[in-house]
Amino acid sequence: MSTTPVHMNSPQHIRAEVVSSCQIADGLHLLHVHAPTIATTASPGQFAMLQCAGGAFLRRPLSIHRVSNDKTKISFLFAALGKGTQWIAQTKAGDKIDVLGPMGNGFELLPSSREILLLAGGLGIAPLVFLAEQALEHGMRVSLAYGTATNQRCGIQLLPQGLHLIEFTDDGSYGKHGLVTECIPDFSDCTDQIFACGPLPMYRALSQQSSIKEHNVQVSLETRMACGLGVCYGCTINTTSGLKQVCHHGPVFNMSDIVWSEMAAI
Ligand code: FES
Secondary structure, eight states: OOOOOOOOOOOEEEEEEEEEEEEEETTEEEEEEEOHHHHTTOOTTOEEEEOOGGGTSOOEEEEOOEEOTTSSEEEEEEEOOSHHHHHHHTOOTTOEEEEEEEESBOOOOOTTOOEEEEEEEGGGHHHHHHHHHHHHHTTOEEEEEEEESSTTOTTGGGOOTTOEEEEEETTSSSSEESOGGGGHHHHTTTOSEEEEESOHHHHHHHHTOGGGTTSEEEEEOOOOOSSSSSSSOTTEEEETTEEEEHHHHOBEEEGGGBOGGGGGGO
8 A cells, every 4th residue: 555645835925923942852852943834834844044143144945843732833853963053043032034845745644544653763753643643633553663772762741642662772772672672573454554754774774574565655855955845956855756846746755665775875
């Protein structure tokens, strides 16, 4: 079974007011901005481009982490590692920030799905929280396998109530020792769809799992982006139907559409 994620609404270009901006763990930041025009049209898996330092740097693509219940605010969960994201992280409530979004193609939940499995590697948890909330609202059973390098458990306090959480660490310091993909055999009989966001090694392990061949598996790719608009071709990947731009055709793709042997080039 396969679906093609559908292209969403045109992005809005706004000056958004920062509602709150805080560090929730070492290097991990949570930003809330007032952005009703984006919040009302955003779907899980889509992203926004945020301008940094008054335009001194390229816009930074950040996954939309959550939309507030009243659909007036959106939030971003990100690692403040480079100059651009560090600039975003130092914003304060009341500041204005230039936001373009929602952008790209998000995850597609099939209305017929009753049970879904989410696979998050590290910061890949950011867009999956939005998806989990939407699936729970639709009455679906949601399991989340969340893997981190060590016992960081970053963002765990942000998860919605009602999901089944299975935690993994690379070093075994918390939860199960190993990769999130190791839980797939436990779910292969009962899961209708699988959604994943994480690093490339996680996707490679996922694509080699024989027990998920019959499932609808969607993955969100994290690549470097310059324009974010499908113009510069800097985020081009090879798929079974030709070259595609992650920012324009993705970032969510059906796993079976991607030529994984060529993904190391990104
Ligand atoms: Fe320019 Fe995707 S970032 S085409």
